[in-house]
Amino acid sequence: MLDTVQGINLPSPWSGDALLEMFTSGAHILESHVNLVNRLNVFPVQDGDTGINMLLTLRDTLAEARSADGDTAEAVANAMWDGACMGAKGNGGSIVSQLFKGMAEAFDGKAVVDFEDFAAALRLAKGHAYNAIGNPVEGTMLTVFTYAADAATQSAATDSSADDMLASAARAARDAVILTPTLLPRLREAGVVDSGGLGLWMILEGVRRCVAGDDAAPDELDIPLPEGVDSSEVGVALEFLDLTEDEEYGNCTQFVIRGEALDIDALRAEMTARGRSAVVIGDNALIKVHVHTETPDAILDYARSLGSVSRVSVENMDEQRERLAAKQRQQTEETLSQVIPIPVLAVAWGDGLEAVFRHEGASVMVAGDTMNPSVRQILDAVEEVPSENVIILPNNGNILPAAQQAAEAADKTVRVVPTTTIPQGIAAILEFHPYRGMDDNTAEMEGAAQDVRTAEVTRSARSVTLDGIAAEEGQLIGLFERQLVVAGEGLTDTTLAILRSADVGEGDLVTLYHGEPITEAEGIEVVKKAQSAFPLVDLQHYYGGQPYYHFIISIE
Amino acid sequence: MSVKIVTDSTSDMPSDIADQFGISVIPQKVIFGTEELRDGIDITIDDFYRRLEASNTLPTTSQASPGEFKELYESIATGADAIVSVHVSAALSGTTNSARSGGQQANIECSVEVVDSRQAGMGAGLVAIAAARVAQSGGDLRQVVSAAEDAIERCETYVLLDTLEYLQKGGRIGKARAMLGTLLSIKPMIILRDGVVQELGKERTHRKGMVRLRRVTEEFAPLDELCVVHTTTPDEARAFAEQLRPLLPEGKEPLLAQIGSAVGTYTGPSALGVCLLRSAAK
Numbered sequence: 036m037l038d039t040v041q042g043i044n045l046p047s048p049w050s051g052d053a054l055l056e057m058f059t060s061g062a063h064i065l066e067s068h069v070n071l072v073n074r075l076n077v078f079p080v081q082d083g084d085t086g087i088n089m090l091l092t093l094r095d096t097l098a099e100a101r102s103a104d105g106d107t108a109e110a111v112a113n114a115m116w117d118g119a120c121m122g123a124k125g126n127g128g129s130i131v132s133q134l135f136k137g138m139a140e141a142f143d144g145k146a147v148v149d150f151e152d153f154a155a156a157l158r159l160a161k162g163h164a165y166n167a168i169g170n171p172v173e174g175t176m177l178t179v180f181t182y183a184a185d186a187a188t189q190s191a192a193t194d195s196s197a198d199d200m201l202a203s204a205a206r207a208a209r210d211a212v213i214l215t216p217t218l219l220p221r222l223r224e225a226g227v228v229d230s231g232g233l234g235l236w237m238i239l240e241g242v243r244r245c246v247a248g249d250d251a252a253p254d255e256l257d258i259p260l261p262e263g264v265d266s267s268e269v270g271v272a273l274e275f276l277d278l279t280e281d282e283e284y285g286n287c288t289q290f291v292i293r294g295e296a297l298d299i300d301a302l303r304a305e306m307t308a309r310g311r312s313a314v315v316i317g318d319n320a321l322i323k324v325h326v327h328t329e330t331p332d333a334i335l336d337y338a339r340s341l342g343s344v345s346r347v348s349v350e351n352m353d354e355q356r357e358r359l360a361a362k363q364r365q366q367t368e369e370t371l372s373q374v375i376p377i378p379v380l381a382v383a384w385g386d387g388l389e390a391v392f393r394h395e396g397a398s399v400m401v402a403g404d405t406m407n408p409s410v411r412q413i414l415d416a417v418e419e420v421p422s423e424n425v426i427i428l429p430n431n432g433n434i435l436p437a438a439q440q441a442a443e444a445a446d447k448t449v450r451v452v453p454t455t456t457i458p459q460g461i462a463a464i465l466e467f468h469p470y471r472g473m474d475d476n477t478a479e480m481e482g483a484a485q486d487v488r489t490a491e492v493t494r495s496a497r498s499v500t501l502d503g504i505a506a507e508e509g510q511l512i513g514l515f516e517r518q519l520v521v522a523g524e525g526l527t528d529t530t531l532a533i534l535r536s537a538d539v540g541e542g543d544l545v546t547l548y549h550g551e552p553i554t555e556a557e558g559i560e561v562v563k564k565a566q567s568a569f570p571l572v573d574l575q576h577y578y579g580g581q582p583y584y585h586f587i588i589s590i591e
Numbered sequence: 592m593s594v595k596i597v598t599d600s601t602s603d604m605p606s607d608i609a610d611q612f613g614i615s616v617i618p619q620k621v622i623f624g625t626e627e628l629r630d631g632i633d634i635t636i637d638d639f640y641r642r643l644e645a646s647n648t649l650p651t652t653s654q655a656s657p658g659e660f661k662e663l664y665e666s667i668a669t670g671a672d673a674i675v676s677v678h679v680s681a682a683l684s685g686t687t688n689s690a691r692s693g694g695q696q697a698n699i700e701c702s703v704e705v706v707d708s709r710q711a712g713m714g715a716g717l718v719a720i721a722a723a724r725v726a727q728s729g730g731d732l733r734q735v736v737s738a739a740e741d742a743i744e745r746c747e748t749y750v751l752l753d754t755l756e757y758l759q760k761g762g763r764i765g766k767a768r769a770m771l772g773t774l775l776s777i778k779p780m781i782i783l784r785d786g787v788v789q790e791l792g793k794e795r796t797h798r799k800g801m802v803r804l805r806r807v808t809e810e811f812a813p814l815d816e817l818c819v820v821h822t823t824t825p826d827e828a829r830a831f832a833e834q835l836r837p838l839l840p841e842g843k844e845p846l847l848a849q850i851g852s853a854v855g856t857y858t859g860p861s862a863l864g865v866c867l868l869r870s871a872a873k
Contacts (some may be wrong), residue, residue, distance in 0.1 A: 291734035
């Protein structure tokens with residue numbers, strides 16, 4: 036659907052047709068590299084397809100421009116802005132559409148436009164782009180807009196050709212793309228440049244090539260990537276996806292409001308207050324909104340009070356994330372199928388904790404605090420372990436005696452490493468070594484288990500005064516090595532009180548496994564606060580999935 | 592008359608030690624993408640680790656060519672009775688093949704004996720040093736080669752890594768594969784056995800890993816030779832070597848070496864390890 040004539044110089048002044056051709060060339064370059072732009076995105080959900088969003092927005096822009104009312108620059112730019120505003124998809128599309136808003140304003144009343152007008156359009160577009168975003172952040176497309184607009188303005192004032200002006204703008208945009216990881220830590224962590232910024236540069240580079248008659252093929256492009264990164268391999272570090280996966284949640288809500296004398300600034304402020312990643316673009320007659328929210332109905336009701344609402348799209352990001360998580364679980368299953376079984380039977384309760392043991396090769400018996408297994412049940416589980424020698428990790432003081440009885444009664448040779456907590460069990464299993472005999476393994480594992488300390492956050496099952504601390508039934512309590520150290524505080528304060536009791540310091544490793552009573556987001560929140568309270572401690576956070584315990588904490 | 596000793600740069604032998612023992616070191620090559628760099632000449636070891644951390648793809652290493660071996664042998668053959676060329680495990684690299692062809696092509700009077708150290712890094716370096724000690728005290732070819740072979744039997748190399756990442760990427764995980772399933776972040780410890788990487792253990796913290804490194808070293812004592820090796824942490828390596836000094840015979844100094852590109856590609860930054868020769872007595 037995109038076609039353009041390549042290799043023909045297109046000097047200014049430009050008619051509407053020329054503008055159409057220039058941006059068609061930009062779309063070509065973006066299209067050739069759209070997968071690369073997609074892969075660079077650091078948000079794994081909803082906004083994961085920045086390249087596609089920008090490209091689809093551009094296609095709507097160009098389609099509208101083709102049916103413009105006349106061939107004047109004004110008519111085509113207005114059509115472009117209509118198409119871009121209505122077609123804007125995602126953050127990337129919304130921001131790039133501001134380019135066309137700038138053009139519509141700068142080309143107002145003009146049949147043809149010169150390169151100075153184009154520089155003015157870029158300048159206006161930059162301002163709109165910043166305003167469209169609730170919380171502007173540098174190191175994004177906005178920075179690329181700024182660089183390109185400033186360079187274009189300066190060049191328009193000093194140089195005398197459209198070629199020079201566009202070359203300056205494209206070069207500056209490319210420089211800005213290279214700068215993005217230095218401005219934005221999350222890009223640095225992921226080892227990428229900003230995807231939207233890269234896409235914007237590609238569009239400007241296409242415009243430049245069209246005007247200069249540069250007939251290089253669209254896929255021939257000197258792509259600015261971090262040093263040592265190959266464009267065929269670039270992708271966001273998986274580790275980083277894990278970290279950011281939960282920052283985006285709720286529903287990605289998009290709609291258009293038509294009305295009279297709409298107050299775009301007030302609407303933007305409202306959307307920023309009510310949701311996240313708010314992008315609000317448009318004018319006093321037509322506004323497009325993109326916002327992440329948990330209450331899309333309330334937002335839509337509010338919008339309907341302002342004008343007529345259309346093009347509503349509500350996508351559940353939780354579902355998207357769930358699909359992503361399912362894919363990751365499948366990969367985990369694949370890894371698990373390659374794990375070499377070891378003759379260890381571990382008792383655990385909670386899918387995250389069970390997975391930790393399974394990934395070490397252990398067999399897992401699901402049991403715990405309110406679900407203590409009988410000797411018979413343990414014997415049955417021992418029988419299932421694919422080995423004649425079995426080491427049991429009971430990981431619970433109430434299960435230890437039954438495990439010891441089972442060891443005596445079993446037909447197999449069974450040893451019990453007397454672990455009474457999950458952290459002890461994890462320390463023990465990491466010490467298991469396939470090249471070591473059973474007695475040596477048991478002794479070493481026992482030593483490792485004693486090297487780790489355990490803490491727990493849970494709700495008090497009854498009102499009691501223990502270790503000089505009074506806890507009421509239902510209050511949050513913190514236990515360190517099974518001693519009550521804090522009661523009646525919030526989740527964060529309870530966790531911090533435990534870490535103070537444990538006297539953790541530099542070089543210590545604190546691993547928090549969050550359980551069923553809290554969400555991952557709540558877990559992350561606590562871990563963040565604990566990390567700032569104990570900056571020298573190595574804090575790690577995993578999903579445990581255990582019932583009753585908000586956190587099981589290992590300190591070593 | 593004399594026997595001359597040669598090794599390659601993957602032995603990670605510090606130049607002062609090479610000079611002290613009269614050992615010639617042939618540079619191997621490290622390849623980043625399409626760029627070929629001579630180990631230690633075109634790229635310093637510190638620069639190598641900076642690039643390794645920044646790069647998404649692993650560099651590869653390539654052995655010196657037969658022609659380069661030929662040139663080196665010809666340049667040191669004058670006045671030598673024989674050349675003993677000690678190299679990285681043939682299970683890991685084709686260097687011994689290059690050395691053999693180079694020796695055959697060399698236009699020299701003396702013979703070239705190529706020794707497969709079955710080791711990598713300073714493990715191979717310690718074998719070369721053992722050979723050089725005998726050569727320096729006037730040993731003949733047979734005595735020098737047998738000193739090298741004896742050292743190979745007594746040599747151990749093991750390293751505490753900061754992450755599994757580089758072993759995993761490099762695919763050189765050998766019998767340490769069982770560690771790959773681990774869900775938690777761990778500090779893996781690996782040991783080289785017959786040129787193959789095996790799991791020595793895994794710890795949750797670097798500090799515990801250091802305790803384990805020390806304990807393993809004590810289990811190998813008494814020692815004849817000891818070298819603490821590191822990728823990016825010279826101060827820690829120096830302090831650790833001081834702790835281990837009592838395991839060496841009176842008056843013998845522990846050595847220090849920085850792990851170079853060949854081994855460092857698979858260990859990554861912040862790795863610390865030990866290469867040693869057990870005493871003949873044990």
